[in-house]
Amino acid sequence: MKLDFDLNRYCAEGGAWGEAGDTVLPEGFAAGSGPAAGSAAGAASSASGAVFLKIWGPYSVLASAAEPSLFYRRLKREKAQVHGELEKITLGLAGYIAGALSRGTRIISLAEPFGIPALLGESSYREYAASYLVRLLEALGEDPLARGLIHLCPHCSVPLEFFGYLKDAGTELPGRGSYPETLREYAAGEKLLLAGRRCVHTGENRSLRLFTIISP
Helix, strand or coil: CCCCHHHHHHCCCCCCCCCHCCCCCCCCCEEECHHHHHHHHHHHHHHCCCCCEECHHHHHHHHCCHHHHHHHHHHCCEEEEEEHHHHHHHHHHHHHHHCCCCCCCEEEECCCCCCHHHHHHHHHHHCCCCCHHHEEEEEEECCCCCCEEEECCHHHHHHHHHCCCEEEEEEEEEECCHHHHHHHHHHHCCEEEEEEEECCCCCCCCEEEEECCCCC
């Protein structure tokens, strides 16, 4: 079966990027989800000073656009085509996120709800989920002018760390009130930070753990 994934059409229709309303954000945040929220995110940033944009990683975007009962078979039977689609999606996401950051978005919350080892097994996780997510993070980090904060969901960051794709940078920034408030403060800096191992849904006073990427 042909996937024939059309990234432009997917972006135009909003895609399955998560819902803006499924996270309760602290006062002062503007929420966005997916390409349809891009221009709104830029406008909101000038008013609120912080925009929180939720994005799914390459594998989850592709898996959400396919028939779930058939998609796992394609990972074995149509490897070349699946890799081609993931390559296109990764490039598209990198461009979209870079554009959002340039328009004033400060916090990118990145998750892979379908791309976890418990669902895929280690081999497929490494091949289809982790490798493309790392490529996406590397692409974002190549821009020397990029600033803000990429927050990895713990269900995303912990497996990446466990399987050797992320390294603890040895830096733990002190909490500034609730964890979302901590994210907002450190996202206002002059660099692009990569944080993980914490859940944005918690309201606790939590420190910020920073990570570096280890290329596969």
